[in-house]
Amino acid sequence: MNTAEKNIPAALNLLVVASLIVTVLFLLWLASRLPLPASLVIGLLFAMLLLTNYQLIHEATHGLLHPSPGVNENVGMLLSWLFPVSFTLMKVTHIVHHCCNRSDHEMFDCYYPGDSRILCCQPWRAKRRLV
Template sequence: MRFTLNLGLLLISLIVSAACLWIASHSSWYWAVAAIWFFALINNMPFAMMHEAVHGVAAKSERGNRIIGTIASWAFPTSFLLQQKAHLDHHRRNRTDEELYDYYLPQQSKWLRNAWLYMGNLLGFYWFFVVLGNAIYLLACGFYRSNLFVNRIAPVLGFGPQVAELVKLPAFRVWYEIAMSFSYQALLFWLLDLNWIGYLACQIAFALHWSALQYVDHAWSSRDVKNGAWNLKVLPVSRWLALNYHYHLAHHQKPEVPWYQLPSLVDRQAQQPSFWRVYFSLWKGIRPAPPMGAPADLAFLFPENEEAK
């Protein structure tokens, strides 16, 4: 039942995403704008489904999870195995010194850390660099796995610890999965007779949304591996299209729980900032890092509460 539900939702989301790409390429500008906006939302569903498969909860069997995760990865585009390794490592590093983009440490360059925040999370380059890295892996696998890329280039882009672990994966399987993902994108482009303006506009809109969400659900939260996330308040349609991805604290606390059970784990009495409150707070830039174990910075996120005291 779980496999059938999730596979059905995945296929529907891929069809709707493809329709948005077609409308953005072939329709009047006002329909194109609507399609670009909706693509930024609906393309989160395949990513969220891949996220379910990464944790082994998209289906009850390993084979079912692999099928769903692999098909879902085509929409990003990425390798399912690559994403699985990167995301599980994220759960291990969350809010530690190795994965902290809203704060900076004394020995770190404040300018560089702000560049990672503004360009990466707020201007969409996080998605772009992930896809660029996948393209490099596809076209120059040896270079991606070289000491130069792993120890010099990746750390400058903010992916040092991640890439050092990713290069340990079986090279051919990762390469093959990336090739399948890029082939899917090329096939869509050809079958739907897309143009570059419509296609790139949709991808840029998704990049802006996805890149922001990846850190809005963590920014200013407690420096705790398990509890360093938020259950964000968003419109129900946005939360549903992302398969409750915004209930990120509940997910980090119990990653073995499937998406449709996450609402039951949310503490409604706890502070739930809105997506936009955290998003706009990030434009103020990074701040000095508190020590590991520090609680959420509610005074910064909700200054009106402090003024009212």
């Protein structure tokens, strides 16, 4: 076991995962039985919990959710079902993100001197820089 694996709080992470899954399933069940206004409040709680879910998936994509690669992969896959996104897709795109971080390819939402102000104001810019 390397130093990073020794520092992973595996039991605590699995407790958080189990608590999250139980809470999310309970909120979904509860929202299906309440009137719309109350369901909207439940929806806000659900959305906040999914931020925690995303963070746990993020840890799993880096192999830091659990020291065992098999457990890490399976728990990451289980959490991805709630998101919903393929865990493999999440892993690949996130690692590519780290490879291209702060490159012109990934900074499509920034603009530079000389760029068209009209194109820069459009959502998800029509103009992209080539790497």
